[in-house]
Amino acid sequence: FFSIFHMSGGILGGSKSFYKLDFGFNHYSKIYKSSIFAGRYKIGKIYDWEMTNLKDTQYDLFYLGGSSSLRGWDMLRFKIDSNGNPVGDLFRILINWEYRFPLFWILGGEIFIDGGILSDTFNLDKLNSFMWDAGLGLTITTPLAPFRLDFAIPLDGSSKNWKIQMGANYIF
Numbered sequence: 001f002f003s004i005f006h007m008s009g010g011i012l013g014g015s016k017s018f019y020k021l022d023f024g025f026n027h028y029s030k031i032y033k034s035s036i037f038a039g040r041y042k043i044g045k046i047y048d049w050e051m052t053n054l055k056d057t058q059y060d061l062f063y064l065g066g067s068s069s070l071r072g073w074d075m076l077r078f079k080i081d082s083n084g085n086p087v088g089d090l091f092r093i094l095i096n097w098e099y100r101f102p103l104f105w106i107l108g109g110e111i112f113i114d115g116g117i118l119s120d121t122f123n124l125d126k127l128n129s130f131m132w133d134a135g136l137g138l139t140i141t142t143p144l145a146p147f148r149l150d151f152a153i154p155l156d157g158s159s160k161n162w163k164i165q166m167g168a169n170y171i172f
Contacts, residue, residue: 001025008060019047020060026172035101040172042094045122049090061088064116067165069094071114071152072133074163079118089118093130096171100139108139112171114152131156133163145169 002024009017022044029037044062063086066075076086098112115132135152150165 006060016050016060018049018060021045021047031099033102035099038096038098038100038170038172040094040096042092044092046090058088061090062092062118063088064092064094064118067148067150067167068171069096069114070116070131070133071112071135071150071165071171072154072159072163078116078131087118089120091117091119091122091126093117098137098171100170103138106141108141108146110137110139110148110150111135112137112150112152135162139170 004020004022006020006022007018008014008020022042024040024042026040027038031037046061049061063076064070064078065073065086066077070078077084079087079089081087093116095115096112097114098110100108100110102108113132113134115130117126117130119126119129132155133152134155135150137148137150139146139148145168148165148167148170150167151162152165153159153162
């Protein structure tokens with residue numbers, strides 16, 4: 001279990017004042033010998049955020065997409081504007097499940113499914129917007145870290161193209 005609390009502005013000063021809460025939980029279950037089922041669950045909310053200048057960089061917002069969140073979408077491009085630019089939001093749920101297994105020598109495999117939602121607020125109606133991707137990956141174990149090559153596709157049919165994601169270490 002992990003949690004992050006971030007406060008900006010207020011008594012600290014600065015151009016923006018808001019509070020950011022982010023909670024998460026990871027679990028790992030041994031299935032057979034060296035095979036593992038792993039899961040990650042994250043939920044986050046930003047409070048008291050005011051969208052005063054839409055042109056400034058909003059790096060404190062939540063974003064999804066890429067090798068460390070939803071692998072079926074390009075980096076930070078789960079939600080985009082009409083120009084194809086990343087759009088962040090105030091509320092996020094992220095779920096990752098994967099089955100990791102050895103293949104031979106230093107090679108391993110993984111089968112995964114990722115799900116997520118970005119929204120301006122949380123309510124049960126928004127859960128209908130939950131999006132999923134699925135895929136498979138190849139891992140190479142090195143003394144430094146396992147390196148991953150993941151292949152994923154959104155399950156909503158919005159794209160027929162598989163995304164290729166590379167990463168060092170496991171996603172979680």
